[in-house]
Amino acid sequence: MSDLIDALRDILDDRGVLTGDDVSTRMIHVWYQRPIEALCIVRPRTTEEVAAVLKLCHARGQTVVPHGGLTGLVQGCNCGPGDVVLSLERMNTVEDIDPVGRTMTVQAGVPLQVLQETADEHGLMFPLDLGARGSCHIGGNVSTNAGGNRVIRFGMTRDNVLGLEAVLADGTVVTSLNTMIKNNAGYDLKHLFIGTEGTLGIVTRVVIRLREAPRALSTAFAAFDDFKQVTAFLRYIDRELGGALCAFEVLWRDFYELVTTAPADNVRPVPCEFPNYVLIEALGTGADGAGEHFEAIMGEALEQGLIADAAVARSESDRKAMWRIRDSVEHFFRYGPAFLYDVSLGIRFMDDYVGEVKRRLDERWPEHHCFTLGHIADGNIHFAINVGDDGADAHALVNACVYEPLQPVGGSVSAEHGIGTEKRAYLPLSRGANEIDLMRRVKAALDPKGILNPGKVFPA
Ligand SMILES: Cc1cc2nc3c(=O)[nH]c(=O)nc-3n(C[C@H](O)[C@H](O)[C@H](O)COP(=O)(O)OP(=O)(O)OC[C@H]3O[C@@H](n4cnc5c(N)ncnc54)[C@H](O)[C@@H]3O)c2cc1C
Structure with a gap:
């Protein structure tokens, strides 16, 4: 393989090809401390360099795994000692x-x-x-x-x-x-x-x-007595804001409690005594009274019993503190490794679906931890599930708890994270045989030797 490395060094500059410790001291993901294993990491700076690298690898049937910022959540950047990693990190202009x-x-x-x-x-x-x-x-x-x-x-x-x-x-x-x-x-x-x-x-x-750019953002954090109230409020707020609603992030109590309890240092905008919470944000011009309108419709929602409790952000620091609660997902791992999920389904099925997933988990692992949140207006729910065992068998059993109840309601095993290697066995749950066959034909037409990110989306 040293002749391949030499040929790559002819294409790229001195720091363009990393080998040895320069590869193994890098981690495969921003969260997981697992060193990268690869033949080398190439770091082109231009499209022409990428093209020359691929031409060379194609001629030799050499596999190539693209790496971006390494934040993906389905192991799509996984690579092995025989792969060339192509990192885009120096193409940052x-x-x-x-x-x-x-x-x-x-x-x-x-x-x-x-x-x-x-x-x-x-x-x-x-x-x-x-x-x-x-x-x-x-x-x-x-x-x-x-x-x-x-x-x-x-x-x-x-x-x-x-x-x-x-x-x-x-x-x-x-x-x-x-x-x-x-x-x-x-x-x-x-x-x-x-x-x-x-x-x-x-x-x-x-x-x-x-x-x-919006000149103003109106943000609030609201609490709800049940999920039905959440969906009724979504229709209300979307209608009242007339197209200005830009975020509707739902947190279940398990997640809200996790990220507002030490060692997390987030301050609770509303008490932790409700089953659901929503972070709402609307775009405005600032000069159009949008902020006042937002406060008025939130007040009206409280009066009408559409929400149980709410806090409206009064400053940019209030707004940031509310978003920090939503974004504190690193606390998923407080009790050890967790399996992460990203499913989508019709909003009308969500409450029963979440209940069914938790019922199945309870039945098998009464001591489990399951944290739930989602971009609910898009039909998207995330779970982080810890059952005290992160082995492959436990993973498959937890997958069954999450994916099986999706099928009767026509949900998807991946709303936004993709398939990578982690979900490829479950692709047939969300795509028909002819759809997968067409995907394979497109892949074969564009990459007949199968050198690009092998084994991702469907088995190599
Ligand atoms: C804290 C946190 C929050 C997140 N929130 C969200 C969220 O709200 N919504 C969401 O959708 N995702 C979310 N993600 C997942 C992740 O951030 C996204 O999938 C993101 O788009 C991945 O970008 P990346 O540059 O890190 O790609 P990587 O992880 O480096 O790569 C992802 C995939 O793309 C391929 N790839 C990367 N660059 C290229 C390229 N230039 N050409 C071809 N292939 C390439 C890789 O081979 C891999 O298959 C979150 C992740 C974290 C850690």
Whole structure:
């Protein structure tokens, strides 16, 4: 293999190919302390370098695993001693911002938070937002079609990408850097690379769609007596805000208690005595009385009995404190390793579904911990489940508790995190045989040697 490393070094600069300790001292994920095992890590700086690396690897049938910010939650970056890891970390340049057309063209390794801050400097907003914003890359967001906190208003990553550039397995560069909202000239090829987890190509550049920055945000934290009240309130607030609702994050009591109890230092905006809580946020102009309107409709909801209790953020620090509660997901691991889930289903089925999952867990592991929250308006629930055993057998049993009750209601085993290696055995629960067959045919057409992110989405 040393001749492959030499050939890669001919393509890239000195720090472009890492081997030995430079590989094994890096971790595979921002949360998990598991060292990377790989033949080498290549760190190109341009699309041309990515293309040259892939051309070489394709000719040799060499497998390549793309790495972005390593925050993915389905083990999509898993690699082994025989793989070349292709990290986009040095492709981190914002190439162009067009404040008139409201677009930004960036390299794939730019962290999400940098995009958000760059847009903000121009009075604009990139609406995609998630807890991993400081570490995840736009290329990773595209490859996983990340969702996050504002999907109810702005959609998923797919809805905020206008164009992109990708390098195919054989090194062919497909530049499709469309900057227009409307472009029906033939197939919209970007969708081949959005949400396909690095199995069809390496995303190298992205054109994102920006919006005008809100001049004000109205935020509140509300408590509910039951889930029916939550869904009634969702309809009420969405209607009253007339399209301004941008976040509706539901926390079950188990999660609220976890993240507001030491060692977590979050302060409770409302008492921890209700089954459900919602973090609500609305966009406003600041000059249009939106803040007053928001307070008035929250007050009205309290009077009408649509909510049990609520606190409205009075300052940016109140707002940040409320979001910190929602984002304190690192506490999932307080009682040891936890299995993480990201399912979606119709809102009308959710209450019974969550009850059924917890009933099944209780039956088998009375001492288990299950923390529940979700982007409920998008039909998306997350669980973190600890049963005191993180072995493969326990994992399969917990998977059955979570996935089996999804089937009768037509739910999905992955709302926003993707399939990776972790969920590939469960893909047939959410996709039909012909759908999976077509996915495989697309994969075979674009990557006939199967060198790109092998074993992800479906078995190699
Ligand atoms: C605290 C926390 C909160 C999170 N919240 C959310 C959330 O609200 N919503 C949500 O959807 N996700 C969430 N996630 C999951 C994760 O942040 C997203 O999946 C994110 O989009 C991954 O980006 P990344 O750059 O870290 O990608 P990685 O983890 O590095 O890679 C993810 C996948 O994409 C592939 N890939 C990466 N870059 C490229 C590229 N340039 N070209 C081709 N393939 C590539 C990888 O091979 C892998 O299969 C969260 C994660 C954490 C840790």
